[in-house]
Amino acid sequence: MSNSQQSLGDYGIDIESNPESQDRQDPHTIGILGSADDYAPHSIDREGLPNINGFDWEVQPVQYGPAEILEYWRLDGDFHDGLSHEKIPGSGGIIIRGADDYLREHALTEIEVPDYYTRFENEETHCRWSADGRTHISWRFLKRAVRLSNGYGRIDPVTTRVILCDTGHLFVSGPRGAFLVDIPPGRIFRNGDDLPEPPDSVYETIRGIQVPEENPELRTAFERYFRLLSESPYPSPISHAGFNGADHVLETTSEKTVVNDNNLKVLGGQTKPFEDTVGVYSRQCESTNFVVSVDPMHLPGEIGEEVTLSDDITSFGSSGDTTGIITGYRTNWREEDHIAPSSSGVSTLHFNLIVGLIMPDLTVTRRRINVATFEP
Template sequence: MSQATLTEYEGQTGPTGFQPDLPDREYSWQDESASMAGLDVVMPDVSHRGNPGVVSVGGDRTLRANEFGYVVGGLDEYLEQHRDEEIEIPVYYSRFEEEGEGYLGGVTAANGSFGVGATPRRLEAAVRAATGGGSFSASETEVIGCGKHPFIVRNGQGAFVFTTVDLERPDSFDLDSHPRHEVADLSVPEDVKEVRKGISFAKTALAEEFDIEIASHVTLSDGFHHFETVNGRRLRIKGYHLKRLSGVVRDAGQITGQMAYEDPWGETFEAEVTDVEYHLGRPMARRGKPVHRRPRNDRVVGFARTWFDPRRSSRVSLSSEVQAKMVYVRLQLSVDQSGMITADRETHTETVDGRRPENKREEATWKGI
């Protein structure tokens, strides 16, 4: 199959003997490089197979085309910043499932699991992708774990980068010995800074809007961070919700004023947020009732603003408006039979302004852009 090649390889940091040609594969490579985790990479071109497309890498292993790439720049700097350890791999593909130990690159509840890294199956797929599915020499194949960041596979064909996957808690893993971060006077085992920022936000919001004061962090389990309050009660919040809280502000003044959005085709949209309708602490459940009769377990805790472009959504519309949105972020509390409090992030969104775009590009298909 014919291969697309790049004409420029600025900053190439491949191994000795590297040639500025893309590895020969049964699929084509994209004509232009892209950025992945700060690396300059070329990804498989499988646009004809759907979005994002799936690549067979040998055996029964597959990878999505947006999950890996061939590194053409920035590798030295990336490894200097993120390199963690070299991952040992078996000598045969057939032994990955039995002998491979996998790699835990970071502890986080960000995606509803315990951590991120690479399973033995993921490592096998990565090695297959780096060799083109053919035989390999474990001694000449370097697999480099980079913490919670994408990992690297390097061999005689060059360097390849692969995204990490979500992992469950490994057997006998000692969470107490994992490095902790100080977050709002709490000691927390969480390696993603956005989740840590969300924990700080949630602690303040719970104290000021619900009179619930978190005293300590208890554990990370099943995608939740668990806490204990000063009254001895248990409270949990999904890591995914905490991560989403990281970009929220509590001062309404920070999101009022002008806002602008430039679409991928150079058209600019502007709007102005003049005021907020629902202030901090406002009960949001059953809004058809008077405020004093609404449940007190669902309150506004912060604000955000965003743009909605119908040409870029999963359900593309070329006739709808590009809209500026005001987002009221809430925490909704519930209690189970054991007395455990669960805090969920919810939102209420209102349109500030909108207009139809002049440019309705054909690239905006039903799958979005």
């Protein structure tokens, strides 16, 4: 990939051509570590929550790893006369407790903030390298995040801090408190050069291969991918060869292959080994307890074994037999409601085995095997 980047003017994005400008500092040197909890209220006192024009707070907090978050939501202008909305990130929440623990676990680097809102246009786009697509932090988004923590007054130079996290969130603090906001996913990529060349500090060594992936869950999935392929008859990855949009391009012992977000999530979602999948499962539905026993004969093979699943026992859009290396299993109950006018409304309850597979072309897919079906 070339270091020379063209302007993404259609999206208001300019990529800094020098990768060292995006170098990652040692997270342990971030000054707010150890004091971030000072910005958290530690209890849900609704009278003490910041008043954000055009937004309200959820009823119950949720966990973002070690942090407890109370999310905000956008009020509908159709039901509130004269309602205006502050220009803040579309998704996020205020940290109730656990800010320090969250940053110790997930902080990547601190992003410097201008002294005045009028100077954000001079800021470069900051990048996070990940197949999950949460990659570009434009000056407009950074400005909205700072607005969330500061309001419409001046930017407080003492309390305002912005920290990029490996989870795809920004931590932002200010006079209003400490917040986690989602970096927008699904950015449109116009060509393979939309991500600049990563700095050396972004790379993680995974089974001997340097991979620029900053999402910890996807890094774990990469380790699983490399390990399974190294023990298989399929081509093995030997190096990282750049990006296609946000997707990773790998050089293998045969040819190049592309690994995307969905491939890695399937690898991370189906990990249960053979022996832990065998067992008894139960589910309460329509006041009845349904029980299923999964026997070894229900499972096509062990993790790492190459198998062929026939089309008549699988679903998930398969058209024909599927051959691949088993990555692991997952089980699920799926309830279907009959909504046709002639239907009594009785639901159908399915118990399924979900099998993860690395295909011969090195893409990753999953197949669903129905073990039992009930009509409560």
